[in-house]
Amino acid sequence: MTQPGQNQENIKTRCCIVGGGPAGMMLGFLLARSGVEVVVLEKHRDFLRDFRGDTIHPSTLELLAELGLLDDFLKLPHQELRAVQATIEGQEIPIADFAHLPTQCKFIAFMPQWDFLNFLAYNAKKFPTFHLHVETKAVDLIEENGEIVGVRATTPTGELTIQADLVVGTDGRNSIIREKAGLSVQDFGVPIDVLWMRIPKDPALGEMSLGYFKSGQFMVLIDRQDYYQCGYLIPKGQFETIKQRGITSLQESIRGLAPFVGDFVKELTSWDQISLLTVKIDRLWQWYRPGLLCIGDAAHAMSPAGGVGVNMAIQDAVATANQLTASLQKGPVSIKELDRIQRRRLWPVRIIQTGQIFVHKRLINASGNQNTVVPPYIVWLFRHVPLVRRFPAYLIGVGPRPEHIHTKAK
Numbered sequence: 001m002t003q004p005g006q007n008q009e010n011i012k013t014r015c016c017i018v019g020g021g022p023a024g025m026m027l028g029f030l031l032a033r034s035g036v037e038v039v040v041l042e043k044h045r046d047f048l049r050d051f052r053g054d055t056i057h058p059s060t061l062e063l064l065a066e067l068g069l070l071d072d073f074l075k076l077p078h079q080e081l082r083a084v085q086a087t088i089e090g091q092e093i094p095i096a097d098f099a100h101l102p103t104q105c106k107f108i109a110f111m112p113q114w115d116f117l118n119f120l121a122y123n124a125k126k127f128p129t130f131h132l133h134v135e136t137k138a139v140d141l142i143e144e145n146g147e148i149v150g151v152r153a154t155t156p157t158g159e160l161t162i163q164a165d166l167v168v169g170t171d172g173r174n175s176i177i178r179e180k181a182g183l184s185v186q187d188f189g190v191p192i193d194v195l196w197m198r199i200p201k202d203p204a205l206g207e208m209s210l211g212y213f214k215s216g217q218f219m220v221l222i223d224r225q226d227y228y229q230c231g232y233l234i235p236k237g238q239f240e241t242i243k244q245r246g247i248t249s250l251q252e253s254i255r256g257l258a259p260f261v262g263d264f265v266k267e268l269t270s271w272d273q274i275s276l277l278t279v280k281i282d283r284l285w286q287w288y289r290p291g292l293l294c295i296g297d298a299a300h301a302m303s304p305a306g307g308v309g310v311n312m313a314i315q316d317a318v319a320t321a322n323q324l325t326a327s328l329q330k331g332p333v334s335i336k337e338l339d340r341i342q343r344r345r346l347w348p349v350r351i352i353q354t355g356q357i358f359v360h361k362r363l364i365n366a367s368g369n370q371n372t373v374v375p376p377y378i379v380w381l382f383r384h385v386p387l388v389r390r391f392p393a394y395l396i397g398v399g400p401r402p403e404h405i406h407t408k409a410k
């Protein structure tokens, strides 16, 4: 209910997208580019949060090239990762080499995700049919005769009601849209959570590995030039226990995995510098209802393993725009079209999630002091047969069933 002194605003649009992450912003951009009236709701004031994953994959860069945006995008500060190396029990092992990918850019671009989202927003706002509402939190769906016809949201000044021919839930792994729609979720269970923190960096250090495995522990270090963004895996639900052991114990574990961080790790002095990120892998049995579709993490939450969730979210957005633009230019979309999107994206998502579950079970044992066992012949193959490194490179860099832009700019 609107409180006295608060506003009640109603708007009408073709498509209301809930969530301004990679899936929502890409879909909003593509629909607006083809002249579809689109409203994107984002609950935060800006995109400036650092828990989202910073990887822009070769297949996403290919899409930007198809859209004529690649040159501008690559002018933004970024780093180019052309090969992935991991340090397992002190041994450096090359995992993936992007040199042979069938894409223009044979690298992963590391860029803070807020820069990527700001870039999409900047370009989307050039189209008059694009409307981004920040600080606008979707709280409920509007339903009429079993069909979703809109969204109720709260803003700093009151309530906003958006009537739409289609609502798309792109509100991530804790999606309120899928919950309110009553879509049932298959949860695959993940044994880990992630501690996310910044560690200052010695500017003299050159290129280091991305992943570090040792004695059942695992950590990712993303080089952001003047600091490392560190993702340190812990057994699920164990943050309080780790806190009780004290911050010095965490500092020692990090230094044990990556000795080169040296005394910089001592700059982690308070638990306030460390965020707990809960990791999930799940998938909706059905991604849609009449008038509603979920894509990205809202349809299938991805773990950080392989760093591919952003790419999958973008691919979903492109498949959705390809399928629905022509209908949305005129009016509502049919349930058959929504089903086609799920059928198209389901198997690529299944392959990647199955791989992530395998990685969690076999490689990442965050539960104790066991060594991370990788059979010696696997290590030998990755070191000595470059061809072997092409498979993970394709899976990470491009992924199964890469999408292409089939919609036209209006």
Ligand SMILES: Cc1cc2nc3c(=O)[nH]c(=O)nc-3n(C[C@H](O)[C@H](O)[C@H](O)COP(=O)(O)OP(=O)(O)OC[C@H]3O[C@@H](n4cnc5c(N)ncnc54)[C@H](O)[C@@H]3O)c2cc1C
Pocket: 018, 019, 020, 021, 022, 023, 024, 041, 042, 043, 044, 051, 052, 053, 054, 055, 136, 137, 138, 139, 170, 171, 172, 173, 175, 176, 194, 231, 277, 278, 279, 280, 295, 296, 297, 298, 301, 302, 303, 304, 306, 307, 308, 309, 310, 311, 313
């Ligand atoms: C710890 C961790 C690290 C990761 N690292 C990587 C990585 O390096 N590379 C990679 O590719 N993937 C990574 N992932 C996975 C990746 O973050 C997700 O798969 C990806 O962000 C999904 O994009 P999305 O657009 O579907 O959802 P999100 O990125 O989650 O975006 C959802 C958006 O919706 C907004 N929102 C939520 N609720 C509402 C609401 N009620 N109203 C309005 N707005 C709302 C949120 O503020 C957010 O902006 C990581 C995941 C985790 C957990």
